[in-house]
Amino acid sequence: MDNICHTLVGAALAEAGLRKKTPLATGTLLVAANLPDVDGVLYWVSQADTAYGFRRGWTHGVLALALWPFVLTGLVLAWDRWVRRRRHPAAEPALPLALLGLSALALLTHLALDYLNTYGVRWLMPFQDAWSYGDTLFIADPWVWLALGLGYYLSSRRRRRGAPHPERAAAWSLALVTLYIAVMGVSGLAARAVARAAIERSGVTVVRLMAGPFPATPFRRQIVAEAGDRYILGTVDWLHRPLFVPGAVSPVLKRDQQPAVAEAARTPSGVSFMRWARFPFYVVERGARATVVRMVDARYTLDPEASFGALSVTLPQAIPSSGVSANQEQDP
Secondary structure (H helix, E strand, O other), X not given: XXXXXXXXXHHHHHHOOHHXXXXXXXXXXXXXXXXXXXXXXXXXXOOXXXXXXHOOOHHHOHXXXXXXXXXXXXXXXXXXXXXXXXXXXXXXXXXXXXXHHHHHHHHHHHHHXXXXXXXXXXXXXXXXXXXXXXXXXXXXXXXXXXXXXXXXXXXXXXXXXXXXXXXXXXXXXXXXXXHHHHHHHHHHXXXXXXXXXHHHOOOXXXXXXXXXXXXOEEEEEEEXXXXXXXXXXXXXXXXXXXXXXXXXXXXXXXOOOOHHHHHHHOOHHHHHHHHHOOOEEEEEEEOOOOEEEEEEEOOOOOOOOOOOOEEEEEXXXXXXXXXXXXXXXXXO
């Protein structure tokens, strides 16, 4: 999920009562709820294909989950001793075990929420480079923002005014979001079944299928189904009939058997992209001096030149097309 969501989860946990566990509890929850996303810096300091290969890997895997709480607790305790209590000698010291528990809890919420979208997470890194996808929530869900933000605001407002039980609003917001996630999860599973049945009624065998969420529209699902040498695209909408409607540009041919594709996939950037891509297809543009292979992930875009979800690899020599014309190769 996005960092607004992660931050609101940390803030809501604090206002739900965990801020009382120890000094610096709120700050620890906020930092821990976002900490695995330190790998996002790669989008700013490195090439996009490098970020594809590293994102939601080492910093989100089981080894990181085991180490992050101790790292963060150590940093918070150092801040507490060398900065906070030097400025305020009479301040109550932070409790190490409480900080450790809060760090672990907030980190778990981060990994669980990241799993819920179509981007996925690599739980077993660095031991196994395998992606897992929840396909439950869109990466930025305004309904989650609204619930958590309102709960945090009401609880913090009641706490500042000295009202009784200020933590209830934040606790209810967390419960409401949990229920929303459960309902969206069931909706996703049902959409998968509906789409698979509709596609296979036409005599097509579905190998893999994604029923991903759309932004801000919980009643619709984006369908990407792998069927042999192509992807069937469409939408499931619970408010309309028929429930499954094929996409206007469906099907999309993979074109993964072209020699240039195999060559591009062996380049360092190609390897990174292919490890990340879930439903890749390819557009090959052959020239007299070079061949450009555009690698595209159908779960995010159909535009071979998109800034996200696509990668262009330039090969220094023209690769034979195995009898496929240039016009055919360029048609996505």
